Amino acid sequence: MYSEKVINCFMNPQNVGEIPDADGVGTVGNPRCGDIMKIYLKIKDNIIEDAKFKTFGCGAAVATSTMLTQMIKGKTIDEAMKITNQDVAKALDGLPPIKMHCSLLAEEGLKAALWDYAQKNQLTIEGLEPPESSEDEEHAHSEAAE
């Protein structure tokens, strides 16, 4: 079901943990749906210097968290904003259709953390919209139907 890359990222997760003095933190997902992702960012001079995560979720959720945090480290905010869930999935050599929502979660997590950073610093980041409150979000589960 999972590519080797997914399994690798799951078995050897990178960037797990918290950043105590994070510049931006975003939490997305919902325990009802079986996955919660919390992204911590350390940002300096518009560059993401560090990124960490904590994730409650399936193998794909952990793997996308790892991959996303790897992909954004060292990038500018603008560059990071261009990363889509498709990019994350691709970097993992693909995800099963039923697990694509995990990559979406990663993208949303990043944006929530950036939003938090923008709010705290009274910035506007182009293209960034406020995240929906994760608590009442009932993100539609795409079932495995074709």
Place this chain on the structure above:
Amino acid sequence: MYSEKVINCFMNPQNVGEIPDADGVGTVGNPRCGDIMKIYLKIKDNIIEDAKFKTFGCGAAVATSTMLTQMIKGKTIDEAMKITNQDVAKALDGLPPIKMHCSLLAEEGLKAALWDYAQKNQLTIEGLEPPESSEDEEHAHSEAAE
């Protein structure tokens, strides 16, 4: 599906043929239904001295024809009248449910031949009813349903 006895009676049929100067001849069945039985009787002093048959039909039809003619030879008319299709089937170690109608055909064939004999000799045989015309008989096919 068939008992060994049935197979034996089919493979080595007895009494096949015609009796040119038969005292009674009965034809039952219908080609529509896949079986026709013609029974010839030679009767003397109330005793069935000889019996022959011709049959168009399945293995069970041939086997019951053989068995019936064997069973009635040497019997009095009254004794023969007591032979039922169940007796014929039993003598063959049973028939598949779907083939029980063949044994019925044998019983009917015998009765038709006896009726013919009785008619020719203006006799009444106790318990003997006129056979239905075989041509328009649409004998109900018991399907293999339970």
Place this chain on the structure above:
Amino acid sequence: MIYFDHAATTPVRPEVLEAMLPYFTEKFGNPSSVYKLAQANKKAIDDARATVAKILGAQPNEIYFTSGGTEADNWALKGMAEALRKQGNHLITTKIEHHAVLHTCEDLEKHGFEVTYLDVDENGLVTPEQVEKAIKKETILISIMYANNEIGTIMPIAEIGKIARKHGVIFHTDAVQAVGQLRIDVNRDQIDLLSLSGHKFYGPKGVGALYVRRGLPLPSLLHGGGQERRRRAGTENVPGIVGMAKALELAYQDLEAKTAKIQALRDYMIEGIYQRIPHCRLNGHRTLRLPNNVNFSFAFVEGESLLLLLDMEGIAASSGSACTSGSLDPSHVLLAIGLPHELAHGSLRLTLGEDNTREEVDLLLEKLPLFVQRMREMSPLYEDYLKQNSSAELQK
């Protein structure tokens, strides 16, 4: 034993069994599970699906595995009827379909559908024109078999597909007898749904498939787990599916060469029977015919008794459809091509396989005339016929 009943079923080829074996024991996992053992099985199923798809000219996600041809037929008909009920309630089929289609149609009739059962000609053919004429605005499905299981007649499927497409009517074909013998392409033939069954082409029993053109709104027949992309529930019969795909692959290797050989044997048998046995007729079309099918009626003789005599010589054959032997009625197919009941009762089907030899056919040609004669001598119908003929002679 000489086996001339390949239309009833075929043995599983050794290569097929070999491909299946690991999936009973080491590779036994449930494909729905997450761990490796199971995921390998999921892959085996996906590979099998790709194989089946390729041979039919379809896409893998248009193939659904079933428990056999019967389930595939039932699913196609009942499913599409349910899905399209709002559009109409009329189905078109033929009088010579397999019971898996006919009895399903009868069941649909009980539930408010109307079914046109097209007549066939003396060779078992329907014409595309007949199909077109039968279409009305309520027509939602045409189901016409690719080739008949009793008399081997091959229907003009591509032409029927064209007409169905032209009128926007969904077209199902029961290809259970055709798959493994004929090259089929669901796009060339414009087929929307196609049934097949593994045990007819040296695969295992209890597994089949339904091709469902992408986008068709076919609802499930069996509800439950999410298998087969949520359309056909039930733990997958992994060894069966793997075996069927392997068998299909083998069947289409050198198909033309194998077909030529079988067809030559078929024609040799047909000629031989014609030459040696009077009062007989070949049932089914002489050339638009499955390469392996021989079906004769012998006047004055009942079919089952011939089967028994052949069986005693170690020759396996069939009288009408194997699947209908629970019934005493003569074959609906033979009646539909116009045979009188007594001739329909006197039919013998001999269906050849890859391993049959000329020597085996020669043995049949030696024995069969004797058996037919033997049964005729026992037959009151033959007696009548002879008497009529000799009195006709005398009157000359």
Place this chain on the structure above:
Amino acid sequence: MIYFDHAATTPVRPEVLEAMLPYFTEKFGNPSSVYKLAQANKKAIDDARATVAKILGAQPNEIYFTSGGTEADNWALKGMAEALRKQGNHLITTKIEHHAVLHTCEDLEKHGFEVTYLDVDENGLVTPEQVEKAIKKETILISIMYANNEIGTIMPIAEIGKIARKHGVIFHTDAVQAVGQLRIDVNRDQIDLLSLSGHKFYGPKGVGALYVRRGLPLPSLLHGGGQERRRRAGTENVPGIVGMAKALELAYQDLEAKTAKIQALRDYMIEGIYQRIPHCRLNGHRTLRLPNNVNFSFAFVEGESLLLLLDMEGIAASSGSACTSGSLDPSHVLLAIGLPHELAHGSLRLTLGEDNTREEVDLLLEKLPLFVQRMREMSPLYEDYLKQNSSAELQK
């Protein structure tokens, strides 16, 4: 590999495969045919039927072979619903049935039937009283599983059977998980219809059976040839049927001894997990429980990630029902016994088999705590929990 997923499927036993093998090759005939080759197969099926019947306390002609548990469930429910529609349109089942029952019920609801889905208690039990209360004059069928596939809870089937009989309502039970583990008697339990599936007790996949009490007016689900006394069409899966019967026979040899061994291992595993892992709960009834079932929820952890970690150690297990892994929703069974969503997502099912050893369980007990801890350390929920607790400590 350590296989702890016997509720998902089991490997075919060597003796079972051996019994099946001849029916793929030499003994390949179609049981509907007349000749000896085929008649021997008919006999093999009859013998298998007698074996299955005996083990259920039924008569052979009350057993119908199907393509699996799913087909048996679909057939029982849809068939009886259709047959009894004139008498009423109400069915009773539970919220924790397998999807083969639940999704079939939903399909029936689309067709005008009304279904009561009974709640279960925190252990997964319905009471006979609940069933009795739910019966109304329109009730035509009660379908309640013998034992649950996820949490192993065994239902009070005999009492429910009694109530159904008392009210003249037909009673179906999905015994797919119970057959092979529990002694079942359809008369003792007053069961009218019972589903089973071969691959759950070391038989092959793709074959199952439905017990149908004599006299029930169950119409066909699959129409076609006259097989299974005209009730279930389709060429019989002879090797599958033979294999399933053999597997059933083996399962019930020394059942009590095997059960005692498995149950001891189960209890050892349950105790071990309780002792080694904090914040967990056993799902399902502690004693009214299948001898092979262990099901735990671990707070703050998602189940699939545990499966992957276990898989890397060569341990196969399941999170919820294997058949529902196509879905992301947490198990309906775990929600029905009252688990909050996050705990339901964190469930792990370990189901034992005859060949599992104490050493294997010891390995699990060594690894699992590490894996749970590892995932907890990654979990934002655990982080929150710890923070709350430490601040609670501080506030003391």
